[in-house]
Amino acid sequence: MPFLARFINDWATEDLVKQFMKNRRGNHYRKGWLDVPEKYSHLKENAQKRDKSTSRTKKASLAPAGSTSARNATGSSKPSQGRGSCARMPRVRHTNEEEDKDEGTGKGAGKGTNGEEEEEEEEE
Numbered sequence: 001m002p003f004l005a006r007f008i009n010d011w012a013t014e015d016l017v018k019q020f021m022k023n024r025r026g027n028h029y030r031k032g033w034l035d036v037p038e039k040y041s042h043l044k045e046n047a048q049k050r051d052k053s054t055s056r057t058k059k060a061s062l063a064p065a066g067s068t069s070a071r072n073a074t075g076s077s078k079p080s081q082g083r084g085s086c087a088r089m090p091r092v093r094h095t096n097e098e099e100d101k102d103e104g105t106g107k108g109a110g111k112g113t114n115g116e117e118e119e120e121e122e123e124e
Contacts, residue, residue, distance in 0.1 A: 008091055 004013045028034035
């Protein structure tokens with residue numbers, strides 16, 4: 001099985017294509033082969049206003065402790081954890097043959113030794 005085919009709904013292939021197209025578009029913008037859409041013109045104006053002689057991180061570390069920054073302006077007391085902080089289900093299709101077998105199709109499946117159905121106990 002090809003490696004990218006292991007991922008459910010081909011999300012990995014989709015993300016690779018998105019990344020490739022984004023990088024290609026950015027490269028074309030930088031080289032002048034493609035015009036930047038007008039709705040992004042404010043970004044270039046803001047970048048021109050920035051003081052390029054100093055570091056942004058240095059400027060942020062020198063800011064007073066009580067000042068409002070973009071990070072805590074959202075109302076959250078905790079800083080953003082980034083994209084991978086959220087607990088998610090695995091996004092990989094497992095191909096273990098033992099897990100694929102249907103265990104409940106045989107004669108007497110789901111029945112105990114006395115012929116009554118077994119109740120599964122939930123672990124707490």
